[in-house]
Amino acid sequence: MAYRSYILVCGGTACESSKANAIFEALNIECRTHNLENEVQIIKTGCFGFCEQGPIVKILPEDSFYVQVTPEDAKELFEEHIVKGRELTRLLYNKDNSKKHAKVEDIEFYQKQFRIVLRNCGFIDPENVDEYIAREGYVALEKVLFDMTPDDVITEMKTAGLRGRGGAGFPTWMKWNFTRQAKGGQKFIVCNADEGDPGAYMDRSTLEGDPHSVLESMTIAGHTVGANQGYIYIRAEYPLAIKRLEIAMKQAREYGLLGKNILDTGFDFDIEIRLGAGAFVCGEETALLASIEGKRGMPVPRPPFPAVKGLWGMPTVINNVETWANIPVIILKGGDWFSRIGTQDSPGTKVFALTGKIRNSGLVEVPMGTTLREIIYDIGGGIANDREFKAVQTGGPSGGVITKEYLDTPIDFGSLTKLGSMMGSGGMIVMDEDDCIVDVAKFYLTFSVEESCGKCAPCRIGGRSLMNLLEKITKGNGTLEDIDQMKEIGSAMKRASLCALGQTAPNPILSSLHYFEDEYLAHINDKTCPAGKCKSLITYTILADKCIGCTACAKKCPTNAISGERRAVHVIDQAACIKCGACYDTCKFGAIEVR
Amino acid sequence: MAKMTLQELRKLRDTKKTEIQKRDINDKDTQVVIGMGTCGIAAGAKTVLDAFLNELDEQHLSTVSVTQTGCMGLCYVEPTVEVNAPGMPSVIYGKVDDAVARRIVQEHIMNGKLVSEYVFDKPSADIIKDGGK
Numbered sequence: 001m002a003y004r005s006y007i008l009v010c011g012g013t014a015c016e017s018s019k020a021n022a023i024f025e026a027l028n029i030e031c032r033t034h035n036l037e038n039e040v041q042i043i044k045t046g047c048f049g050f051c052e053q054g055p056i057v058k059i060l061p062e063d064s065f066y067v068q069v070t071p072e073d074a075k076e077l078f079e080e081h082i083v084k085g086r087e088l089t090r091l092l093y094n095k096d097n098s099k100k101h102a103k104v105e106d107i108e109f110y111q112k113q114f115r116i117v118l119r120n121c122g123f124i125d126p127e128n129v130d131e132y133i134a135r136e137g138y139v140a141l142e143k144v145l146f147d148m149t150p151d152d153v154i155t156e157m158k159t160a161g162l163r164g165r166g167g168a169g170f171p172t173w174m175k176w177n178f179t180r181q182a183k184g185g186q187k188f189i190v191c192n193a194d195e196g197d198p199g200a201y202m203d204r205s206t207l208e209g210d211p212h213s214v215l216e217s218m219t220i221a222g223h224t225v226g227a228n229q230g231y232i233y234i235r236a237e238y239p240l241a242i243k244r245l246e247i248a249m250k251q252a253r254e255y256g257l258l259g260k261n262i263l264d265t266g267f268d269f270d271i272e273i274r275l276g277a278g279a280f281v282c283g284e285e286t287a288l289l290a291s292i293e294g295k296r297g298m299p300v301p302r303p304p305f306p307a308v309k310g311l312w313g314m315p316t317v318i319n320n321v322e323t324w325a326n327i328p329v330i331i332l333k334g335g336d337w338f339s340r341i342g343t344q345d346s347p348g349t350k351v352f353a354l355t356g357k358i359r360n361s362g363l364v365e366v367p368m369g370t371t372l373r374e375i376i377y378d379i380g381g382g383i384a385n386d387r388e389f390k391a392v393q394t395g396g397p398s399g400g401v402i403t404k405e406y407l408d409t410p411i412d413f414g415s416l417t418k419l420g421s422m423m424g425s426g427g428m429i430v431m432d433e434d435d436c437i438v439d440v441a442k443f444y445l446t447f448s449v450e451e452s453c454g455k456c457a458p459c460r461i462g463g464r465s466l467m468n469l470l471e472k473i474t475k476g477n478g479t480l481e482d483i484d485q486m487k488e489i490g491s492a493m494k495r496a497s498l499c500a501l502g503q504t505a506p507n508p509i510l511s512s513l514h515y516f517e518d519e520y521l522a523h524i525n526d527k528t529c530p531a532g533k534c535k536s537l538i539t540y541t542i543l544a545d546k547c548i549g550c551t552a553c554a555k556k557c558p559t560n561a562i563s564g565e566r567r568a569v570h571v572i573d574q575a576a577c578i579k580c581g582a583c584y585d586t587c588k589f590g591a592i593e594v595r
Numbered sequence: 596m597a598k599m600t601l602q603e604l605r606k607l608r609d610t611k612k613t614e615i616q617k618r619d620i621n622d623k624d625t626q627v628v629i630g631m632g633t634c635g636i637a638a639g640a641k642t643v644l645d646a647f648l649n650e651l652d653e654q655h656l657s658t659v660s661v662t663q664t665g666c667m668g669l670c671y672v673e674p675t676v677e678v679n680a681p682g683m684p685s686v687i688y689g690k691v692d693d694a695v696a697r698r699i700v701q702e703h704i705m706n707g708k709l710v711s712e713y714v715f716d717k718p719s720a721d722i723i724k725d726g727g728k
Contacts, residue, residue, distance in 0.1 A: 002617075002648035002649055002651070002652040003617065003648075004644060004648055004661060004663075006617075006618045060618050060620055061617075061618075061620050061623070061660040061661065061662050062662055063620050085631045085663035085664065085665065086665060123618070123619075124615070130607070130611045131611070131615060133604070133607060133608050133611055134608060134611035134612045134614065134615040134616075135615060136608075137608075138604065138608075139608075142601060142604070142605075146601065254597075254598070255598065255599050255604070256597075256598025256599045256600075257599075257604075261598070263599065263600060263601050263604065264598075264600045264601070
């Protein structure tokens with residue numbers, strides 16, 4: 001069968017929620033109407049990464065990149081591009097209306113990216129194992145089963161220098177080696193797909209777009225360390241990823257790539273899915289293992305590490321989704337090839353979920369050592385609405401803020417820790433001048449406090465106390481002593497908490513205190529919020545010389561706090577005002593002032 | 596599909612690889628562009644397109660992209676086909692049919708030899724850019 005055109009429709013969660021399924025169906029209907037099923041292949045792929053512009057439809061071989069497509073566009077798109085053979089220019093990605101045809105390689109969002117983990121996302125149909133196989137899929141498994149000894153695999157991983165992508169950056173080969181050398185009959189392989197950082201979704205997208213890469217590498221690990229059972233622990237909020245994993249596992253079993261007697265070698269390895277209920281702490285490895293065992297998800301002190309004493313007390317290799325997705329490529333191309341990408345400290349690439357006040361939000365995979373400036377300005381297109389960059393939060397609720405002065409830092413595990421933040425799972429939330437740093441710190445702390453399992457006192461009580469202090473400050477009741485107390489509690493939590501959740505929970509406060517102490521002081525000494533976010537500290541007033549009495553704000557006000565005659569200056573009743581900011585957004589004359 | 600052995604897996608991969616490579620535009624070094632305006636289609640460009648796709652498939656050539664374009668303005672010699680192959684001048688063929696299309700694949704693309712009697716034009720842009728090689 002020779003197709004002349006290929007239509008790739010993004011089937012990631014983000015695009016599906018903007019009706020990508022309906023677009024896919026509508027294109028198929030068009031295809032049947034025109035009797036072109038034998039000439040045009042329509043494929044639903046994983047995430048393209050450029051979520052800002054979704055839903056995305058890419059047509060090959062022309063490499064036309066259509067963005068923000070709606071189901072209503074499908075008919076016109078099909079008739080123009082496929083039937084008449086001309087591009088539908090109004091839907092092409094077009095950054096500044098200058099270029100008619102933006103080829104994918106010209107799009108600045110993709111230019112600095114280097115895709116290892118996301119190599120198949122947006123290219124193959126994740127629900128069809130044949131497509132994965134056609135892209136060198138399961139070649140790494142062949143190599144491991146037929147041409148390499150387990151020692152060779154460990155050596156290759158060591159040469160590669162891959163470090164765990166889940167946050168802590170522990171060398172993967174060492175984990176594998178511990179488990180390989182550990183005594184004990186039964187051993188286990190676990191995939192940590194309990195992605196929980198606010199704003200991070202690279203693991204979900206990898207599983208949705210390329211599930212076989214994870215299955216293949218878990219099988220490789222099983223063969224290397226001597227395990228024949230694997231578990232994927234994934235949160236139940238990821239229904240699409242779960243569905244695609246289940247399809248992938250079924251197809252791999254049918255082909256004899258998973259299950260009993262893999263590729264007729266006598267090696268057995270099977271995988272089961274375990275659904276998590278969405279507790280953030282279950283991303284911590286010991287809590288995760290407890291949850292798989294059916295217990296309440298609470299961490300236990302380490303050592304012993306899971307590599308030696310893990311699931312049901314047996315040696316267990318536990319790696320995160322992104323780490324797993326790297327492994328087939330390392331086996332295929334060699335550890336030496338892999339180690340040349342990225343930095344000496346952290347070889348390879350990292351996927352970042354770029355969100356917040358950024359023009360091109362989406363998934364970005366870059367070599368380690370890329371600077372924040374390149375990610376935020378070159379790939380991300382800079383700050384949305386031409387506002388000023390203020391800071392970027394990396395590592396989610398466990399990380400910290402990084403300011404303008406450090407934008408040129410090449411990022412890897414070491415450099416981020418040095419700046420008081422961390423890599424974490426790769427969430428990257430960009431803030432502009434309208435974001436209040438105290439408010440942001442409060443947001444992350446609220447998350448950590450809610451997600452604390454409550455087992456150890458430093459995290460349970462320390463988190464709550466920090467929260468009380470922050471609330472006091474944002475209400476305008478803070479004192480200078482509060483800052484010292486926050487630092488004290490924070491450093492105690494870092495040292496005394498049982499697991500990483502508590503140890504890193506104070507990071508957003510400590511790092512924002514370090515870089516933006518003046519903003520905290522403004523809240524405490526001047527009782528003002530410079531960004532105008534903390535409701536207790538701001539008032540909205542109408543400037544008499546600018547108000548023309550158009551009544552627009554009064555109509556918008558949800559509490560009827562604004563009064564005034566038509567064509568006369570309006571006034572806000574401060575007692576009734578709930579500080580929602582609706583009047584500020586509505587006024588076309590700049591007559592509303594926030595202080 | 597039953598469980599596979601190593602040989603079966605490799606065989607499956609080879610078959611599927613040729614299929615999926617057609618979709619990969621990054622490894623294409625040769626472009627075949629078929630004029631598919633009204634004039635071209637009326638003169639049989641659709642047959643020519645099919646002929647190219649099938650012949651490329653039969654010859655297991657995966658580095659050639661086949662795309663369509665509108666009318667090239669040479670309506671009197673339709674169907675027209677432009678071929679850009681590495682190391683060869685960029686050429687427009689006229690009055691192409693199924694047999695000619697298959698000859699273009701075998702002679703021009705595979706053996707680096709022009710199918711001279713059907714060469715209609717060498718676009719002047721090409722002469723200027725590459726010194727008319």
